[in-house]
Amino acid sequence: MKKILLATTALVGFAGAASAEVTISGSAEMGIAGGNRGAVTQFWTQIDATFSMSGTTDGGLTFGADIDLDESDGRNTTIFPTIGASPAFAGLTQGGETIFISGSFGKITMGDTDGALDWAAQEIYMGTAIADDHSSHAGAYWNSGLDGTAGGQIARYEYSFGSFAAAVSAEIDTSIANNDVFGVGVKYSGDFGGTKVGFGLGYQDNSVQSMYAVTANATMSNGIVINVGYADLDAQAVGAKDTWAGIGVGYTSGALLVAANYGSYDVLGGPTVDGWGLVANYDLGGGAVVMAGYGTSSNVPVTPAGNEIGGLYGSDDTFSVGLGLSF
Amino acid sequence: MKKILLATTALVGFAGAASAEVTISGSAEMGIAGGNRGAVTQFWTQIDATFSMSGTTDGGLTFGADIDLDESDGRNTTIFPTIGASPAFAGLTQGGETIFISGSFGKITMGDTDGALDWAAQEIYMGTAIADDHSSHAGAYWNSGLDGTAGGQIARYEYSFGSFAAAVSAEIDTSIANNDVFGVGVKYSGDFGGTKVGFGLGYQDNSVQSMYAVTANATMSNGIVINVGYADLDAQAVGAKDTWAGIGVGYTSGALLVAANYGSYDVLGGPTVDGWGLVANYDLGGGAVVMAGYGTSSNVPVTPAGNEIGGLYGSDDTFSVGLGLSF
Amino acid sequence: MKKILLATTALVGFAGAASAEVTISGSAEMGIAGGNRGAVTQFWTQIDATFSMSGTTDGGLTFGADIDLDESDGRNTTIFPTIGASPAFAGLTQGGETIFISGSFGKITMGDTDGALDWAAQEIYMGTAIADDHSSHAGAYWNSGLDGTAGGQIARYEYSFGSFAAAVSAEIDTSIANNDVFGVGVKYSGDFGGTKVGFGLGYQDNSVQSMYAVTANATMSNGIVINVGYADLDAQAVGAKDTWAGIGVGYTSGALLVAANYGSYDVLGGPTVDGWGLVANYDLGGGAVVMAGYGTSSNVPVTPAGNEIGGLYGSDDTFSVGLGLSF
Numbered sequence: 016m017k018k019i020l021l022a023t024t025a026l027v028g029f030a031g032a033a034s035a036e037v038t039i040s041g042s043a044e045m046g047i048a049g050g051n052r053g054a055v056t057q058f059w060t061q062i063d064a065t066f067s068m069s070g071t072t073d074g075g076l077t078f079g080a081d082i083d084l085d086e087s088d089g090r091n092t093t094i095f096p097t098i099g100a101s102p103a104f105a106g107l108t109q110g111g112e113t114i115f116i117s118g119s120f121g122k123i124t125m126g127d128t129d130g131a132l133d134w135a136a137q138e139i140y141m142g143t144a145i146a147d148d149h150s151s152h153a154g155a156y157w158n159s160g161l162d163g164t165a166g167g168q169i170a171r172y173e174y175s176f177g178s179f180a181a182a183v184s185a186e187i188d189t190s191i192a193n194n195d196v197f198g199v200g201v202k203y204s205g206d207f208g209g210t211k212v213g214f215g216l217g218y219q220d221n222s223v224q225s226m227y228a229v230t231a232n233a234t235m236s237n238g239i240v241i242n243v244g245y246a247d248l249d250a251q252a253v254g255a256k257d258t259w260a261g262i263g264v265g266y267t268s269g270a271l272l273v274a275a276n277y278g279s280y281d282v283l284g285g286p287t288v289d290g291w292g293l294v295a296n297y298d299l300g301g302g303a304v305v306m307a308g309y310g311t312s313s314n315v316p317v318t319p320a321g322n323e324i325g326g327l328y329g330s331d332d333t334f335s336v337g338l339g340l341s342f
Numbered sequence: 343m344k345k346i347l348l349a350t351t352a353l354v355g356f357a358g359a360a361s362a363e364v365t366i367s368g369s370a371e372m373g374i375a376g377g378n379r380g381a382v383t384q385f386w387t388q389i390d391a392t393f394s395m396s397g398t399t400d401g402g403l404t405f406g407a408d409i410d411l412d413e414s415d416g417r418n419t420t421i422f423p424t425i426g427a428s429p430a431f432a433g434l435t436q437g438g439e440t441i442f443i444s445g446s447f448g449k450i451t452m453g454d455t456d457g458a459l460d461w462a463a464q465e466i467y468m469g470t471a472i473a474d475d476h477s478s479h480a481g482a483y484w485n486s487g488l489d490g491t492a493g494g495q496i497a498r499y500e501y502s503f504g505s506f507a508a509a510v511s512a513e514i515d516t517s518i519a520n521n522d523v524f525g526v527g528v529k530y531s532g533d534f535g536g537t538k539v540g541f542g543l544g545y546q547d548n549s550v551q552s553m554y555a556v557t558a559n560a561t562m563s564n565g566i567v568i569n570v571g572y573a574d575l576d577a578q579a580v581g582a583k584d585t586w587a588g589i590g591v592g593y594t595s596g597a598l599l600v601a602a603n604y605g606s607y608d609v610l611g612g613p614t615v616d617g618w619g620l621v622a623n624y625d626l627g628g629g630a631v632v633m634a635g636y637g638t639s640s641n642v643p644v645t646p647a648g649n650e651i652g653g654l655y656g657s658d659d660t661f662s663v664g665l666g667l668s669f
Numbered sequence: 670m671k672k673i674l675l676a677t678t679a680l681v682g683f684a685g686a687a688s689a690e691v692t693i694s695g696s697a698e699m700g701i702a703g704g705n706r707g708a709v710t711q712f713w714t715q716i717d718a719t720f721s722m723s724g725t726t727d728g729g730l731t732f733g734a735d736i737d738l739d740e741s742d743g744r745n746t747t748i749f750p751t752i753g754a755s756p757a758f759a760g761l762t763q764g765g766e767t768i769f770i771s772g773s774f775g776k777i778t779m780g781d782t783d784g785a786l787d788w789a790a791q792e793i794y795m796g797t798a799i800a801d802d803h804s805s806h807a808g809a810y811w812n813s814g815l816d817g818t819a820g821g822q823i824a825r826y827e828y829s830f831g832s833f834a835a836a837v838s839a840e841i842d843t844s845i846a847n848n849d850v851f852g853v854g855v856k857y858s859g860d861f862g863g864t865k866v867g868f869g870l871g872y873q874d875n876s877v878q879s880m881y882a883v884t885a886n887a888t889m890s891n892g893i894v895i896n897v898g899y900a901d902l903d904a905q906a907v908g909a910k911d912t913w914a915g916i917g918v919g920y921t922s923g924a925l926l927v928a929a930n931y932g933s934y935d936v937l938g939g940p941t942v943d944g945w946g947l948v949a950n951y952d953l954g955g956g957a958v959v960m961a962g963y964g965t966s967s968n969v970p971v972t973p974a975g976n977e978i979g980g981l982y983g984s985d986d987t988f989s990v991g992l993g994l995s996f
Contacts, residue, residue, distance in 0.1 A: 035628055035629035035668060035669045036669060037366045037367065037368045037391065037669050039366070039691045039693070039720070040691065041691045041720060041722040041734065043722060043734035043766070043768045044760065044768070045768040045769075045770070045777075045779040045780070048760060048761065055841060055843055055847070056841075057761055057822070057841050057843055058761075058779055058822045058823075058824050058839075058841055059760040059761060060760065060763055060766055060767075060768050060779045060780040060822060061757075061758065061759065061760045061766075062734050062735075062736045062757055062758070062766040062768065062780075063758060064691065064720050064722075064736070066366070066368060066391050066411070068368040068370060068391075068667070068669035069669070070628045070629045070630065070667065070668075070669055071628045072626040072627050072628045072630045073626060073627030073628060074626060074627070076626065076630070078628075078629075078630050078665070078667055079667075080368065080370035080389050080667060080669070081389075082389050082391070082411070084720070084736070084741045084758075085741070085755070085757075085758035087411045087412070087414065087415055087741065088415055088416075088741055088742055088743055088754055088755050088758065089415055089416045089742075089743045089754060100415055100416060101412070101415045103388075103389055103412075104388065104389070104390060104411075104412035104415065105388065106371065106375060106386040106387065106388045106472065106473055107375065107384055107385075107386060109387055112370070112387060112388075112389040113387075114370045114371070114372040114387055114389065114667070115372075116372070116630070116665060123372075125372040125385055125387045126372070126387040126389075145760065146760055168384070168385045168387060169385075170385050185385075187382060187383075187384050187385055189382055189384055193382070299726035299727060299728060299730065300726050300727030300728070301689055301724045301725045301726045301727060302689035302724040302732075303724065303726045303730070303732050303770070338732070338770060340722070340724065340732055340733075340734060340768070341689060341724075342689045342690060342691050342722035342723070342724055342734070362955055362956035362995060362996045363996060364693045364694065364695045364718065364996050366693070393693070393695060393718050393738070395695040395697060395718075395994070395996035396996070397955045397956045397957065397994065397995075397996055398955045399953035399954050399955045399957045400953060400954030400955060401953060401954070403953065403957070405955075405956075405957050405992070405994055407695065407697035407716050407994060407996070408716075409716050409718070409738070414738045414739070414741065414742055415742055415743075416742055416743045427742055427743060428739070428742045430715075430716055430739075431715065431716070431717060431738075431739035431742065432715065433698065433702060433713040433714065433715045433799065433800055434702065434711050434712075434713060436714055439697070439714060439715075439716040441697045441698070441699040441714055441716065441994070442699075443699070443957070443992060450699075452699040452712055452714045453699070453714040453716075495711070495712045495714060496712075497712050512712075514709060514710075514711050514712055516709055516711055520709070
C-alpha cells in the first residue's frame, strides 16, 4: 500500500494542472562522531523530512511555506518550556516555519527566517559534515546578528535590482523591555573575467546593541573559493564577544570538495576565542555524499560531562565521518 | 531531490489503480495580530499539513483516517501533562486523529470527531481570520456540547435518508465518576425556491448535565447567508454559562465575503457575557485569501499579562490582518 | 488543493526517472479494547504515517532511511525526560529512525534497528490485534536480547550467501560503565517438499550478561504455520527472568488467519511467569482487516490503577476487536 511520490522531472507534463502543491524531500545521516570531549566515539544517525508548499495567485503572485518534520516536534523554548508543543503551530510564535509571498513588488518572508543582516552576509563555510564539526568550533560565526533576541518571529522584505539586492527586517519584542530588532542589508554579486564575486553588508539594532557584518567571496574558474567575513558584535559587558573575523577556503574538483576555515572572536576584557575546521565531501551521486569533518577550539570553558557535539563549550576537538543522504 | 505530489485533477487517469492512498495538503498564515490585550501588535505566522488516508474494501466499503502535523506533536493534556507525546499515537486516547468506515449501513467515525450534538448543529460563523478574532470573542459558541468532558475519544454513527440525516454518539468516561457522554442529533437540508435552508437539533447527556442545541440557516440566491443558533448548557453552579444564543449574517459577491456575528451567554446568577465579530475575506485565487478579522467582548474577566489571542479572558478587542494560504 | 500520491503500481513508466524518492504510507486502527484490568472497556483509535526514503548511487549502491510520524514526536526518554523533542532528530541518539546502505558487500543499517540476535531470531507471533493482546501477555518475548540497554543506537552489518544470512551488531554505551553490546546472528531458510522451514540463532554480550536465542519455524502447504523459540536471558539477580520458551501455531485459509501462542519465563528463585494469546484476522481487501485479539497472563504483579493495555503488569486478561487499516 506504499505511495510513491514522483520526481519533479517526471512531471513536466502535469505542471499546468497543479497551482498549489505540497512536495516532500528528506535527508539522513549515518556514521561515527567523536573527539576529546570526555565522551567515547559513538554512532551517529539523524533524519529529517521537509514539507515545501507553493502556489500562485490568479494575478501571478507566488507564495509558499515550509516546515521540517523536526520543527513540528516540541522543544524546550522559553515560550513552551516543558510542554512539548512546537511553537510552529501557534500564530504568535515561530518554531521553524517560513512563509512568503512575492511578486514584482519584491518578496515578503515571515517566520523563522533570516534578519536582514544574516540575509546579506554570506557564511564562510563550505561542505557538510554529519556532526558539522568544521563549522561549529569555538571560532565559528553564522552571521546571526540579533536574530532570535526577541522570540525569533521575523518579517523581512527584500528587493532585487540588477546585480544588487537589498532587504529590511523587523522582529517585535513583546516583553516590557520592548527591544524590537530592526535590520537592513545589501548584497552584490557579479562576474569579473570568470571569477564570481559577492559582497554583503548588514546592520541590526535593538535600541541596546548595534551589530554589523561585512562579507566578501570569490569563486574562481579553477574550483577555488575564498570567503571572508568580519562582524562587530557590540559587546555590552566584560566577557562578551565584541568582534569576529573569519576566512574559509575551498577547492572543488569533480566529485570532491575539500575546505578549511578559521574564525576568531575578540572578547571584551578577555582572551581571544578561536578555532578552525576542515571538511571533505565526496559525492557518490544519486543523493549520497561521503563526509568527513574536523573542528578544533581554543580558550573554551570545558564542562566535563558534556556529550554534545557542536556546542561552544566542553569541546576541544571533534570529528565525524559518515554518509549524508538526500532524498 | 525534491518530490512533487500531483494535484488530484491531474490524476483522473490513474484513479482505478490506487485503492488505498495517502494525500497531503497544507495551510499557512502570515500577517499581524493585535488588540487592547496588554500586548503589542505582533507578527503572526502559522503552518500545518494534513495527512488524509483513504481506501475501499473488496466489498465496496470505504474507509479512511486523517491526522494533522500539529496533532502529531506532543501537547499539555491532562493525560500526558509534560511528557511531550501526542495522544494520537496511543490507542486509548485521541490527539486529533479521526478514523471512519462507511457503506450502505451508514458511517462510523471514531477519535477526535464531533459528538452527535455538534455534528447536527451548524456554526453561525462564516469566513476566516488568521487569528480567528471574529469567532473567538467572549460571546462565541461552537456547539461543543459535552464533547471532551470524558477524554474526547468519541464514536459516532450517522445515517442519511433523503434530506434528513441522524447520528448517535458516545464518549466513554474511564474515571471512577463513570460519566459517559451519549448524544443524538438530526439535521435537515432543503431548497425552497432557490433559498437553501438547513436545520439542526442535537442533545447530549452525561448523567450530570443535559445539553441541547438547535440551529437554522438560510443561503439566499443573492449571496446573503443567515445563521441562527440557540443552546441550553444546563449550568450546574452559580457563575456557569446556562444558555447561549447567536446570529451570523454574511454576504458573498465574487471574490469577496463579509460577515458579522453576535453571540450572548446567560450566566447563572451573573451578568450576560456577550461579544460580536466582523470578518472580510478576499480570494486572490490559487489558494491565497486576504483575511481581516475583528472581535470584541463584554463582561469578561481580564487577566492583565495575557498575550493570548482568542481566549475568553484577558481580551476586550482583538484584530488580525493577513494572508491565509492553502496548498 | 489536496495532493494525491500515486500508488506504486501506477508509476512503472516513471521508475527510471526517480533516483531518490520519499514515499508515504499510513496505518490506522479503530475498535474497542478491554479486559479485567480495573478499567472499563473503551474505544481504541490509533494512527501513524511512515516516511520511506530510498536512493541509488551512481555506482549502484542502494541507500535509504525511514521514520514514522509518531517517532517524530517527543517522548519521555531518559535522554530527553520532559523536553518533548524526539531523539530521532539528534545525531547521537535514536528515536525510531533507521538508515541503511547496501551493495554487493552486504548491508549496513544504523539507528533504531535490531541487534544481530533479534535480526536472526524469528518471533512466534502471527496476525495482528489492534491492542496486540495476543502478543503482549506476561509470557510474550520478542527476542529483544540486550538491544536498548545502551541507548538503542545500533549498527548492524549483514550478509547473505545462498539460503544462509549472517549479521554482526554493536551498540555503544556512552556511560562510564562502558557496557557496549556486541552481537552475532545467523539464519537459514529453505524448502523441503513444499514445507518452508527457517532457523535462527543469535548471541549478544555486554560484558555483564550473555544472551542467546534459537528459533525454528515451518510453513506447510496446507496453511498451517508452527513457530518455536527458546532464549537464555542470563538472569543476574533473584527475581529476574532467566530463560524463555514459546510456541506459536497459526492457520491461514483464504482471507482468514487464526493463531494461538504460549510463552513461559523461568524466573531466578521465583515462580514461572507465563501467558497465552489468541488472534483472528479477516482480510476485507483494499487494506482493511477485521482483527480480534485476546491475551491472558499468570503470576504477574497487579497494579490496580493501571489502564495500560499490553503491559506486563496490572493485567490478567485483555481483549480487543476492531479494524486495522493500511494505506
